[in-house]
Amino acid sequence: MEHMMRNLRKYALFFLFIYAAGWGMTGNKTLFLSLLFGTFIGFYSVWLLAGRVIKFGRAVAEGKRVRSLGMVSRMALAAFAALVVLRFPEYFSIVPMVVGLMTPYFVIIIHYFLHIHNEEGKRGDY
Numbered sequence: 001m002e003h004m005m006r007n008l009r010k011y012a013l014f015f016l017f018i019y020a021a022g023w024g025m026t027g028n029k030t031l032f033l034s035l036l037f038g039t040f041i042g043f044y045s046v047w048l049l050a051g052r053v054i055k056f057g058r059a060v061a062e063g064k065r066v067r068s069l070g071m072v073s074r075m076a077l078a079a080f081a082a083l084v085v086l087r088f089p090e091y092f093s094i095v096p097m098v099v100g101l102m103t104p105y106f107v108i109i110i111h112y113f114l115h116i117h118n119e120e121g122k123r124g125d126y
Contacts, residue, residue, distance in 0.1 A: 035097070
């Protein structure tokens with residue numbers, strides 16, 4: 001999990017840099033600011049989930065009970081992002097913000113498939 005989060009942090013910084021550069025260098029400020037905001041909230045949400053999963057694993061190993069993985073807090077983050085976007089439509093747009101929120105999950109899926117592909121290549125199973 002720590003290795004995956006380290007890679008995810010690299011991808012997050014890459015996407016945030018690209019979106020910030022797009023915001024600064026293009027005339028489409030609303031699109032890139034929405035992507036930047038949604039991606040930031042999305043990666044923060046995944047970071048919270050990873051922390052909960054690590055705590056969950058430790059608690060299970062120790063035989064303790066765990067309350068939850070924090071779904072309500074992550075949903076509250078998404079609702080907060082939607083409220084900000086709807087409150088300031090001159091700066092943000094809802095569709096790119098939602099794409100930004102989903103970016104970390106796309107990154108995780110792509111990272112998973114690349115990891116599986118690399119593992120198959122190491123074994124020689126084709």
